[in-house]
């Protein structure tokens with residue numbers, strides 16, 4: 431139930447005609463209900479807010495008041511957003527989609543799970559090539575659960591001063607315990623690399639040890655998501671600290687076709703040869719495919735055309751391939767096996 435203060439805030443913004451504030455308080459009520467484990471109610475409220483926002487005239491999207499804006503030093507360590515992304519916005523293979531739905535279900539009903547002395551899945555490791563949807567997944571989980579997404583800024587977290595990084599990490603974990611949200615550690619290999627690496631410095635080893643202890647002792651209701659493109663250099667001790675490891679891959683032919691269809695939307699020409707485009711898209715990431723489609727739509731707009739043909743899309747796909755070959759080099763390590771949860775590396 432909304433608190434008296436929240437009802438007062440709703441009435442006040444209604445009387446002042448402050449639509450943005452009204453919706454942000456409604457989101458606050460939704461986040462509060464989600465925190466109490468009333469997932470269905472929270473989702474219903476959030477859907478109503480989304481619908482209200484969608485009905486606003488163009489240009490009045492209104493900026494949501496940041497409800498859980500980190501303060502003080504935390505502000506430099508965490509950046510917060512309230513994503514509207516949903517799992518259905520993503521193109522995924524069935525097994526990943528199932529994994530995500532399971533996590534969402536456990537999160538929505540976490541109070542029920544905790545009543546039985548169990549804990550929902552909430553410490554996740556996402557591994558896979560660049561542009562495969564790891565960050566988007568963190569947004570979609572926050573969007574589905576109606577809770578804030580906190581990006582942990584590793585550049586601000588990792589300093590060269592002895593002990594400072596671990597102290598900052600402590601602050602992040604304190605926030606994880608205090609404010610329910612999705613906490614996303616991108617490029618996690620920066621702190622999670624194997625302790626024995628020759629070029630490793632002592633401070634990074636200490637940080638990794640601190641992280642291992644902190645994640646082990648964390649019993650909060652937040653989701654902790656770490657993502658990396660380099661699972662092969664992660665310390666094996668890390669794998670068993672996570673409740674779930676989700677492995678992302680480059681899109682297969684079905685996923686490419688779905689993504690191209692969705693992204694091209696009304697710009698897809700009637701005689702568009704999807705098979706030819708899909709064949710040409712091999713080895714490109716989701717992000718690169720999106721980019722190629724956007725570029726080809728832009729090209730249509732600039733020449734006052736009305737649709738994208740497969741040949742113009744193929745040109746853009748080829749351009750992406752060239753750029754990607756230059757930037758990414760070789761990603762062969764995705765063919766290697768990941769260590770299993772006992773850290774032995776055997777599957």
Ligand SMILES: Nc1ncnc2c1ncn2[C@@H]1O[C@H](COP(=O)(O)OP(=O)(O)OP(=O)(O)O)[C@@H](O)[C@H]1O
Pocket residue numbers: 519520521522558559560561562563564565566567616657658659689716717718720
């Ligand atoms: N599975 C997907 N379905 C639909 N769009 C996707 C998917 N994956 C990526 N995209 C598109 O590509 C963009 C970039 O993806 P994202 O940042 O999630 O990749 P990432 O795996 O986190 O990459 P990096 O490792 O470089 O951080 C997304 O904002 C989205 O537009």
